[in-house]
Amino acid sequence: xxxxxxxxxxxxxxxxxxxxxxxxxxxxxxxxxxxxxxxxxxxxxxxxxxxxxxxxxxxxxxxxxxxxxxxxxxxxxxxxxxxxxxxxxxxxxxxxxxxxxxxxxxxxxxxxxxxxxxxxxxxxxxxxxxxxxxxxxxxxxxxxxxxxxxxxxxxxxxxxxxxxxxxxxxxxxxxxxxxxxxxxxxxxxxxxxxxxxxxxxxxxxxxxxxxxxxxxxxxxxxxxxxxxxxxxxxxxxxxxxxxxxxxxxxxxxxxxxxxxxxxxxxxxxxxxxxxxxxxxxxxxxxxxxxxxxxxxxxxxxxxxxxxxxxxxxxxxxxxxxxxxxxxxxxxxxxxxxxxxxxxxxxxxxxxxxxxxxxxxxxxxxxxxxxxxxxxxxxxxxxxxxxxxxxxxxxxxxxxxxxxxxxxxxxxxxxxxxxxxxxxxxxxxxxxxxxxxxxxxxxxxxxxxxxxxxxxxxxxxxxx
Numbered sequence: 001x002x003x004x005x006x007x008x009x010x011x012x013x014x015x016x017x018x019x020x021x022x023x024x025x026x027x028x029x030x031x032x033x034x035x036x037x038x039x040x041x042x043x044x045x046x047x048x049x050x051x052x053x054x055x056x057x058x059x060x061x062x063x064x065x066x067x068x069x070x071x072x073x074x075x076x077x078x079x080x081x082x083x084x085x086x087x088x089x090x091x092x093x094x095x096x097x098x099x100x101x102x103x104x105x106x107x108x109x110x111x112x113x114x115x116x117x118x119x120x121x122x123x124x125x126x127x128x129x130x131x132x133x134x135x136x137x138x139x140x141x142x143x144x145x146x147x148x149x150x151x152x153x154x155x156x157x158x159x160x161x162x163x164x165x166x167x168x169x170x171x172x173x174x175x176x177x178x179x180x181x182x183x184x185x186x187x188x189x190x191x192x193x194x195x196x197x198x199x200x201x202x203x204x205x206x207x208x209x210x211x212x213x214x215x216x217x218x219x220x221x222x223x224x225x226x227x228x229x230x231x232x233x234x235x236x237x238x239x240x241x242x243x244x245x246x247x248x249x250x251x252x253x254x255x256x257x258x259x260x261x262x263x264x265x266x267x268x269x270x271x272x273x274x275x276x277x278x279x280x281x282x283x284x285x286x287x288x289x290x291x292x293x294x295x296x297x298x299x300x301x302x303x304x305x306x307x308x309x310x311x312x313x314x315x316x317x318x319x320x321x322x323x324x325x326x327x328x329x330x331x332x333x334x335x336x337x338x339x340x341x342x343x344x345x346x347x348x349x350x351x352x353x354x355x356x357x358x359x360x361x362x363x364x365x366x367x368x369x370x371x372x373x374x375x376x377x378x379x380x381x382x383x384x385x386x387x388x389x390x391x392x393x394x395x396x397x398x399x400x401x402x403x404x405x406x407x408x409x410x411x412x413x414x415x416x417x418x419x420x421x422x423x424x425x426x427x428x429x430x431x432x433x434x435x436x437x438x439x440x441x442x443x444x445x446x447x448x449x450x451x452x453x454x455x456x457x458x459x460x461x462x463x
Contacts, residue, residue, distance in 0.1 A: 004442035005263065007244040011168075012070050015131060016061070022123050023060050027053035030116030031108070052108045056096065060120065063092035065451045081128045089121045141168045143204055146184075147196070147221070148211030149176040152238050152253075154183040156211050159245055172203035177212050178219045196224040200233050207234040209241050213253070247413060248432035249439060251398055259399075265439055267405065274443055275378060282379045282450070283372045294366055297328055300354045307333050310367060315384035318407045323376040325384060326367040330355030361457055368410045380446040381409025382434040393427050400427075403434040406441065413437045413445075416452035 001010055031049070064070070067088040096113060100106055144160060146153050153174055160169040173190040176182060182189065190199055196208065208228060212220060229235045236244075239253050259265070298309045311329040314322050331350045351359060358364045371377040377384065382403040385393070394400045414433035418426070437445065 004444040005440040006442065006445045006448070007247070016070060019064075019124055019127065020057050020061060022127060023057035023120050024053050026120035026123050027056050027108075027116050030119040031112050033119065034112045034115045049108065052106060055106055056108075056113075056116065059095050059099070060089070060092045062451070063095060064088045064124075066091065066454045068455055077132070078129050081125060081132070085121060085125055085128070089117060093117055141170050142206050143170045143172050144207045144209055145172050145190075145196075145200060145203065145205040146174045146209045146211055147177070147225075148180065148238075149174045149182040149184050149189060150180050150211065150213070151183045152213060153209075153211035156209050156238055156241055157184060159242065160209075172205050173199070175199065177221075179214070180212075196221060197227050197231065200228055200231075205233065207236060209236050209238060211238045242432075243436060247417065247436050248429075249435040251428060251432055251435070254399060254435075259402075265405075271441075275441075275446075276375075278443060278446060279372050279379045283369045286366070286379075287369050290366055293363065294328075297354075297358055297363055297366075301329055301352075304352055304354050305332070314387060315408065316387055316390045316404060317376055317384055318404060320390075320401070320404050322387060323371070323384075325377075326370055328358055328364040328367060330359050330364045362411070362453070365410050372410065376407070378407040378409045379411070380437075380449050381407050381412050381441075382437060383412055383415055383430070384408035389427075393424065393431075396424055397428055397431060399435065400431060402438060403431060406438055411449060411453045413449055416449060416456055 001008055001013070003013075027049075064085075067084050069084055069088060093113070100113075146156055157171050157174075160171055171188070173188050174184050175196065176189055176192060190203075194202070199205070200208070208225065210225070214220075215222075225235050239250050239258075242248050242250050301307070301309050308329055311327045311331075312324045313327070315325045317323045330352065332352060355364070368377060372379055390400075412434065413436060414430035417433055418430050437449075
């Protein structure tokens, strides 16, 4: 399903809502266990306990999200659940005690909190075990049939079978069309003699993924697809499947007419106003929280080689306008001898010892908060690139300049889903994430990207 144009798994949403309710009930149950015979007196004195319980649930859901507990691995067992649940509740406990110290009005007592945390962790753990056990009985598995046997069908099959975090799929088979070179396992190709409708009924398919590029040679089974759709079977184009499951818009199959007549691409006044308010608020909060860390980073950079602390570099912003991006210096002063720009890589040998650490944790990006205050960047958006590479990539990659229709961001979908780009091929992959963000950007998607960014920083998953 879609929430503000962003595709969200129904299973994920269902589990999120159930666990929110479990956390709320755990707050009450924990308080009752803590005070036993006098819990009624406790609740009568705590008139705002419901509000405190909501706050507890919100913080714990945030902590669980940071640890990727809503990016499901459908092969997860009870050990993996335990290994991810315990750190998330430990971080949640630290966050809650810190907030209670700063805002005593939100504190419902450390004794109560300890019991509530224990009850909530046990309840969530049991719920997760039951959830994945149910999934093993295939009650939550979608059965899909892929029309096509070429390279696009192979990519959709790989996505369906390996992608973690959206749906659990069972690919029942492939239907080969004429003049198509088979790129999928031959044993999974279904008989051509049977109609699509009979194959759907025979294999109990819920959805057909159309992976045929050539649809104008008279062999494309449009009538059979229409018949299947009229009988309640979902029919999905490969591009839409990638958009839904991978949060990417594929460049190789993108048509200008789809961009013109499709949904999304909302760049109106209201969205711009909300976006700017969010940018200023988020940047102000991050600046206050990370100011000591920024000061420490500046000292360490200077002590390492006595070189400049900050690094200014020209980047391309909204509508192709250049601006100077501000970063902590993470490379040697002679990183680009000869003046020719070079791609940044994950383990770039030009980085300093301090630079490797601050790049891994994304600390080098923090000074860009001031670019946000100046209106040159947003907190979330497509990563700004250097003019030299923009010229090169615009020539080689279709629709590349579409990413300049919005302000660039400190963090973005491509940054949390993909590693450092060091080639044109990497830039194509990142562009497909950027196009998805340009098409479907919203405050809701910004919040999800920020949670993923916290995960990158907290768990050290940065490249």
